[in-house]
Amino acid sequence: MGQEIQENFSASLHENLSACDDDSDFKGHKTITEICGKLYVVGATSGGAESPLDVKVFDKATGKWLAPTILGKKPNASTFHSGVLVTNDRVLFLKADSLADEFLYFLEVDSKFVRERKNLLGGEVVAWSKGSIGDGPKPIVISGPSGVGKGTLINMLMKDFPSTFGFSVSHTTRAPREKEVNGIHYHFTEREVMEKEIKEGKFLESALVHGNLYGTSVEAVEAVTDTGKRCILDIDVQGARSVRASTIEAIFIFVRPPSFEELEKRLRDRGTETEEQIQKRLRNSRKEIEEGKEGLFDHILVNDDLESCYANLKKLLGLHSMETSNKAASVDFRTPSSFSISIDAENNIVIDSQDAETKDGIPKKIVLDVSSVRGGAPGRTRGLAVSIEY
Numbered sequence: 425m426g427q428e429i430q431e432n433f434s435a436s437l438h439e440n441l442s443a444c445d446d447d448s449d450f451k452g453h454k455t456i457t458e459i460c461g462k463l464y465v466v467g468a469t470s471g472g473a474e475s476p477l478d479v480k481v482f483d484k485a486t487g488k489w490l491a492p493t494i495l496g497k498k499p500n501a502s503t504f505h506s507g508v509l510v511t512n513d514r515v516l517f518l519k520a521d522s523l524a525d526e527f528l529y530f531l532e533v534d535s536k537f538v539r540e541r542k543n544l545l546g547g548e549v550v551a552w553s554k555g556s557i558g559d560g561p562k563p564i565v566i567s568g569p570s571g572v573g574k575g576t577l578i579n580m581l582m583k584d585f586p587s588t589f590g591f592s593v594s595h596t597t598r599a600p601r602e603k604e605v606n607g608i609h610y611h612f613t614e615r616e617v618m619e620k621e622i623k624e625g626k627f628l629e630s631a632l633v634h635g636n637l638y639g640t641s642v643e644a645v646e647a648v649t650d651t652g653k654r655c656i657l658d659i660d661v662q663g664a665r666s667v668r669a670s671t672i673e674a675i676f677i678f679v680r681p682p683s684f685e686e687l688e689k690r691l692r693d694r695g696t697e698t699e700e701q702i703q704k705r706l707r708n709s710r711k712e713i714e715e716g717k718e719g720l721f722d723h724i725l726v727n728d729d730l731e732s733c734y735a736n737l738k739k740l741l742g743l744h745s746m747e748t749s750n751k752a753a754s755v756d757f758r759t760p761s762s763f764s765i766s767i768d769a770e771n772n773i774v775i776d777s778q779d780a781e782t783k784d785g786i787p788k789k790i791v792l793d794v795s796s797v798r799g800g801a802p803g804r805t806r807g808l809a810v811s812i813e814y
């Protein structure tokens with residue numbers, strides 16, 4: 425673990441930057457962190473708090489600025505921020521004058537996710553991932569053949585636990601059904617547009633399902649996690665496999681029908697597909713049900729009687745009849761307006777307030793244990809432990 429090179433801290437670094445004369449459009453405070461011969465400059469280009477933090481990368485070997493593709497939701501700038509190199513693949517940014525659930529962000533520069541995206545997109549890539557104190561709720565992936573009742577079960581969960589769950593709205597190239605609303609049920613998209621966006625790395629996963637493209641955008645997952653809710657993904661088995669291979673730590677549930685005859689009946693009774701489409705979905709369901717047995721899933725639910733299946737789903741998610749909070753450990757404080765950073769003997773990050781006055785709700789010292797962080801972009805970096813001294 426190492427500390428950032430603060431602005432004005434290193435004369436040679438400053439020479440490097442001024443020689444390039446390219447960081448001039450950063451307004452206000454900025455930080456510079458050196459990782460493997462590259463300087464990561466983080467600041468706001470539009471000025472003022474609430475404008476997003478941008479990233480520029482200077483390659484010392486070539487003496488050139490690189491314009492990185494920046495993935496993930498950018499944190500808003502604050503008057504002051506500081507970066508700590510946690511490992512050689514990510515920097516932890518700590519924001520001043522910010523609420524407890526808004527002050528920690530990781531900038532991944534060489535994580536598995538970033539390397540994958542570099543391969544896909546070419547060039548320099550970095551990714552923001554918000555830090556969660558405590559474990560935070562794991563996203564839930566629900567898969568199963570078309571017509572088995574995934575959407576029905578998810579709607580029941582969302583209705584009974586509205587402040588606990590949020591639905592990841594997928595993109596699809598299929599035509600909307602009569603009652604489907606763009607942006608709520610799906611983002612309905614043209615095929616060329618979606619293909620382009622897949623190439624640009626906008627999607628966490630995407631797959632060709634029953635002849636149409638479907639995909640979960642990184643933004644769709646982040647839109648839910650940003651509200652502090654637990655994200656539910658309704659995706660096919662190919663998508664579940666891709667999410668399993670990503671850094672997202674999720675719970676994977678496969679929903680099975682009691683029989684093929686019942687599955688066919690449900691698809692027909694739903695009345696949303698043509699005969700040809702029903703036949704295609706039924707053909708695919710045989711393969712999907714076989715794949716559901718392969719150990720990819722943590723739980724298998726048989727949706728025979730709907731109420732019993734829903735009760736089993738709630739049980740495995742640890743839900744009770746009343747709304748329960750699955751939110752990350754709730755800690756309530758505001759970070760100081762200015763602070764210094766040091767690393768203690770246990771490798772914890774120690775944030776000491778440099779504010780002239782002490783104020784209610786603003787700790788004098790915040791100690792962060794980053795030894796158990798998990799997950800990362802896209803979504804949350806979970807498992808940060810915090811202790812506070814007032």
Ligand SMILES: Nc1ncnc2c1ncn2[C@@H]1O[C@H](COP(=O)(O)OP(=O)(O)OP(=O)(O)O)[C@@H](O)[C@H]1O
Nearest residue numbers: 569570571572573574575576690694727728729730
């Ligand atoms: N346990 C059940 N018993 C009888 N009917 C059910 C049951 N569960 C769901 N259904 C009905 O089956 C039909 C299909 O359900 P639903 O649309 O939720 O399936 P799905 O798995 O989301 O399908 P798709 O993958 O095509 O979106 C709906 O008309 C729904 O009301």
Ligand SMILES: Nc1nc2c(ncn2[C@@H]2O[C@H](COP(=O)(O)O)[C@@H](O)[C@H]2O)c(=O)[nH]1
Nearest residue numbers: 570594630631633638639640658659660663
């Ligand atoms: N891999 C993905 N599969 C998805 C996604 N969104 C939905 N789906 C799956 O597609 C089928 C068909 O859905 P329908 O709404 O046309 O009936 C179903 O199995 C869904 O689970 C996605 O983003 N990625």
